[in-house]
Structure formats: C-alpha cells, structure tokens
Amino acid sequence: xxxxxxxxxxxxxxxxxxxxxxxxxxxxxxxxxxxxxxxxxxxxxxxxxxxxxxxxxxxxxxxxxxxxxxxxxxxxxxxxxxxxxxxxxxxxxxxxxxxxxxxxxxxxxxxx
Amino acid sequence: xxxxxxxxxxxxxxxxxxxxxxxxxxxxxxxxxxxxxxxxxxxxxxxxxxxxxxxxxxxxxxxxxxxxxxxxxxxxxxxxxxxxxxxxxxxxxxxxxxxxxxxxxxxxxxxxxxxxxxxxxxxxxxxxxxxxxxxxxxxxxxxxxxxxxxxxxxxxxxxxxxxxxxxxxxxxxxxxxxxxxxxxxxxxxxxxxxxxxxxxxxxxxxxxxxxxxxxxxxxxxxxxxxxxxxxxxxxxxxxxxxxxxxxxxxxxxxxxxxxxxxxxxxxxxxxxxxxxxxxxxxxxxxxxxxxxx
Numbered sequence: 303x304x305x306x307x308x309x310x311x312x313x314x315x316x317x318x319x320x321x322x323x324x325x326x327x328x329x330x331x332x333x334x335x336x337x338x339x340x341x342x343x344x345x346x347x348x349x350x351x352x353x354x355x356x357x358x359x360x361x362x363x364x365x366x367x368x369x370x371x372x373x374x375x376x377x378x379x380x381x382x383x384x385x386x387x388x389x390x391x392x393x394x395x396x397x398x399x400x401x402x403x404x405x406x407x408x409x410x411x412x413x414x
Numbered sequence: 415x416x417x418x419x420x421x422x423x424x425x426x427x428x429x430x431x432x433x434x435x436x437x438x439x440x441x442x443x444x445x446x447x448x449x450x451x452x453x454x455x456x457x458x459x460x461x462x463x464x465x466x467x468x469x470x471x472x473x474x475x476x477x478x479x480x481x482x483x484x485x486x487x488x489x490x491x492x493x494x495x496x497x498x499x500x501x502x503x504x505x506x507x508x509x510x511x512x513x514x515x516x517x518x519x520x521x522x523x524x525x526x527x528x529x530x531x532x533x534x535x536x537x538x539x540x541x542x543x544x545x546x547x548x549x550x551x552x553x554x555x556x557x558x559x560x561x562x563x564x565x566x567x568x569x570x571x572x573x574x575x576x577x578x579x580x581x582x583x584x585x586x587x588x589x590x591x592x593x594x595x596x597x598x599x600x601x602x603x604x605x606x607x608x609x610x611x612x613x614x615x616x617x618x619x620x621x622x623x624x625x626x627x628x629x630x631x632x633x634x635x636x637x638x639x640x641x642x643x644x645x646x647x648x649x650x651x652x653x654x655x656x657x658x659x660x661x662x663x664x665x666x667x668x669x670x671x672x673x674x675x676x677x678x679x680x681x682x683x684x685x686x687x688x689x690x691x692x693x694x695x696x697x698x699x700x701x702x703x704x705x706x707x
Contacts, residue, residue: 351500378513
C-alpha cells in the first residue's frame, strides 16, 4: 500500500504542509518496501491559479491508496481526487510526517 | 455630441477607503444637472446600488465560454491538459475533467484538440442590471456565487455602458479594490483615475501600489484623502513629493459615517462635501480633456 503526505520536507521528521495544492513536497511511503520517496512540488509556486488541480494531477500519477494532508483539499481538487480509488484524510497539520502516520494508524484523522 | 464620454474611474488600492461613497455621491451630484451613468465594476461585491432606488430598465445574463468534453470523440492524447495554463482541464485516466471556474476561455484546448472533442459552450457567470433614477443611469454586474473571474464580466459591463451611454458627457466607474487584474481591466479605458485613500500607514502603503499601477498604465490621476484628520500626514507628504494632485480632503466625521451606513447620500446633507465634489469634478473634467499638465 502507498500513502502520500503533503509535507514541507522529505524525511519522517519533516513537518506536514497544511496546504494541499501548494504543498512543497509530496512524500510517498510504500509499506511493502518500507521506503520513503519524495516529489518536489515547487513548480506550483509559479501558478497563479489551479494549484489544487495541478497537484491533484500529480497525486493521480503517483496513484497512492491513501492521501494524508492538513487543511484538506479545496472543492476543485476534491472533485479530481474523487476520480481515484483513494481514501483522503485531513487535519494532519502542526505535526511531523511520522506523527501524522501514527495518527492515521490509530484512526484519529478525519476522513474526507 | 459625437465625442465619447469623459470616463472617470474611482479606485483605491486599499479597500474600504470610500470608493463607493465618492462614486455614488459624485454621480448623484452630476445627475442634478445632467444625465450621467455610474457603472459598478466591483462585480465581486457591487454595493453602489444600495444607495439608489430606481426602475430596472434592463437585465441580462453574463456568460463565458468553456470547453465541454465530448467523450466518444476523445482519443486521450493528453494535449488539452498540456496546453491549459490554468489547470482547468485534467486528464485522469479515461476521464477528462473540466473546471469551469478555473477556465480563462482561451480556447487553446478546444482549438488544438485533434478530434474536436472539446467544443466550447457558453456558461452563465452572473447578471447585468441597468437602472434609471431620473438623470442617473446605474449599471452593475454581479458574479454568481462561486464564480472566480471578475475580468470578463468587468469588460462586458463596460462594453454595455459604452454601447448604451456613449452620448453622455460623463461616465463614472466604481472600481474594485486592489491592484490586480480586475482593477487594471476597470481602469484601462479611463480618461482620469481618482485614487481615494485614508491618511494611515496602511492607506499610504496601498496608495503607493495603486499610484505605481496607474503610472504604468499612464493614467492621469489625482488623490482624494478620506477621513482626513485621523492617522498622520504621510499621505499628504507623499503626494507632494511625488507631485500628485490632492483633489480633496473629506473630513473624518461621525455624521458622514452615519449617513453612509443608513444608505444615504452625504453631499445632500453636508454642504461642505458638495463643495468638494464640485472641485473634484471640475478638475477631473479638465484633466480628462488634457487641459491640465
């Protein structure tokens, strides 16, 4: 199973990025290979509009089974993300990726 | 008269400094003498209409063009997604999603689609209304809830006014706040721009941005200082240093705030304001004809 996080860095101790569309990185955890990979999302800084749908497109390409983010995606991004067979959890802000993952495992994150 | 009207745009930079106060009072003051049109171009939150009770003489929907996916024709080549600068078209596997609010109606996806699978269709974005109150014509557009793009609606609203009121001597635009695309669209055809500000550090900060914007657009302009008496002299000093005419100082007054908040026109109750409007108008008309500077 693959889990995607919106994050400000690329390691377990990096802080979660509360933003979805304008997240700095997308960090992907594969629980079979137990590896963490990251994707720089810096290009959205140049986007005046459509950051949410642009990032949703990227998530689609990475095709995780679960997305964990902070404030939660906006309505356009949700519309795109709902096309995928993926569960989305929000309210994982003000914590590290590791802490967000723990909360997810305990079922303490809000599912969208 | 064959000349087009003198177009006076009232803009501000900072919000809440008195654009609507000035626009409504100036238009009503002019209407005491002659026919005039006031156009509310703050289409995201138009509020000039709160000050006038008139007869609705015309109403129409505003539209924009968006692509609509024709699934059977699509070969999923992905070109539409690639050419969209606004991420308004996404290809997610065997689905093309169009986000109408993000679309800027550039037609790129539609025109470049090799199989014509994205024909453009029209979508309502809001409505335009035209009211008549004696000598005053009042035109406004308001976006429907959820619509994000003000610029096409502003452009369309100006066009309506130009087509219907080109015979008048004066046209007043109540502009949106800020210095981004909607303000550029609202002011770009103006003959004169009045920037209204308050004499505070925040007012000054946004005024400097607005002045830089109007200089880039090469617009003749003047400043009206509202709520004069609060804050400090920095706005006055700045305008002097930059050689920008201060058209009027409207005093800070509880009475003015009370009149405004109850939907009344100020100059009808406060003679001093009527005098200021007269001065502002004289200057704007001279400057828009190029008689000043």
